[in-house]
Structure formats: structure tokens, C-alpha cells
Amino acid sequence: MAEVIDLKAKSRKRKTAPPSAAPWSIRGVSPEARNAASLASRRSGKALGEWLEPVVMAAAHAELKGTAMPAATPGDTLAAILAQLERRDQAMQDLASKVEAMQKRGFLKRLFGG
Numbered sequence: 001m002a003e004v005i006d007l008k009a010k011s012r013k014r015k016t017a018p019p020s021a022a023p024w025s026i027r028g029v030s031p032e033a034r035n036a037a038s039l040a041s042r043r044s045g046k047a048l049g050e051w052l053e054p055v056v057m058a059a060a061h062a063e064l065k066g067t068a069m070p071a072a073t074p075g076d077t078l079a080a081i082l083a084q085l086e087r088r089d090q091a092m093q094d095l096a097s098k099v100e101a102m103q104k105r106g107f108l109k110r111l112f113g114g
Contacts, residue, residue, distance in 0.1 A: 043084070
């Protein structure tokens with residue numbers, strides 16, 4: 001038996017964006033908080049929404065359970081970002097030192113030929 005397909009119904013479904021794709025705007029968020037979130041999301045390699053999702057969920061969960069932490073100040077946020085940048089900078093320096101040591105021993109030439 002042939003299956004009847006309602007093309008209009010399919011067309012209507014395509015026009016409606018899924019709730020997760022709908023834009024979301026929040027008033028009252030300081031430019032510092034927006035910039036910090038944007039920077040943190042870029043550093044993590046995630047889109048802003050993808051980065052914010054677990055942050056918002058954790059904060060909401062803690063608030064609903066009554067275990068919410070006090071809101072971070074812009075200074076706290078900046079300090080946390082700077083600390084993370086310092087850790088990454090140190091990791092890059094450590095990696096560069098290891099590569100340099102391998103180059104001195106000729107390890108990379110043996111490994112990759114050359």
C-alpha cells in the first residue's frame with residue numbers, strides 16, 4: 001500500500017526553528033560579564049551558547065538546591081581568566097622546552113626522517 005505524505009505538514013515543520021536554535025537575549029548582563037564569557041568560550045574552543053549551557057545549568061541547579069555560590073564580581077572573573085591564561089602559557093613554555101630538548105638530541109630527525 002502506498003504511503004501518503006503530507007508535504008504541507010513537512011513544510012510547516014521545517015519553518016519552525018527548534019527551541020535550542022532560538023536566539024536568546026538577556027537584559028542586565030554587564031559588558032564585562034559578556035566579554036568574559038565570550039573570551040572563555042573562545043579559549044575553550046566552544047561556541048558561546050555551548051559554553052554557557054553547563055554554566056547556566058550548574059548555577060540553576062545549585063540555586064534550586066540552595067547551594068548557590070555568591071555571584072562572582074567582574075574582578076573575580078578576570079582573575080580566574082588570567083589564572084587560566086597563565087597556566088596555559090606555562091604549559092606552552094613546557095612544551096616548547098621539551099621540543100627543543102628533543103631537537104638537540106636529534107630525536108625529531110630520527111622520528112620523522114630528515
